[in-house]
Amino acid sequence: MGEEGDKMNELTIQDIVNALNKQQPKKVVVKTTYYDELIAYDVYRTVETKSYRCPSCEAPVYHKPKYCKECGQRLEFGGR
Numbered sequence: 001m002g003e004e005g006d007k008m009n010e011l012t013i014q015d016i017v018n019a020l021n022k023q024q025p026k027k028v029v030v031k032t033t034y035y036d037e038l039i040a041y042d043v044y045r046t047v048e049t050k051s052y053r054c055p056s057c058e059a060p061v062y063h064k065p066k067y068c069k070e071c072g073q074r075l076e077f078g079g080r
């Protein structure tokens with residue numbers, strides 16, 4: 001039982017600052033990638049896909065969550 005308590009005591013100012021910073025929404029990193037999709041014999045079209053990454057830990061994020069599930073960073077998505 002003592003372990004949890006010890007960890008709490010090791011919280012540093014930096015940990016607290018980091019936690020507060022994560023409450024500030026940060027714009028997600030948008031990565032646009034293109035690939036060629038075969039739509040008919042020998043016919044391709046270029047498909048654009050967008051993926052999002054957490055600005056703090058670079059974990060991929062899906063379905064526009066409010067917070068990163070990896071590090072708890074509050075996320076902001078451009079546009080509506």
Ligand SMILES: [Zn+2]
Binds near residue numbers: 055070072073
């Ligand atoms: Zn994150």
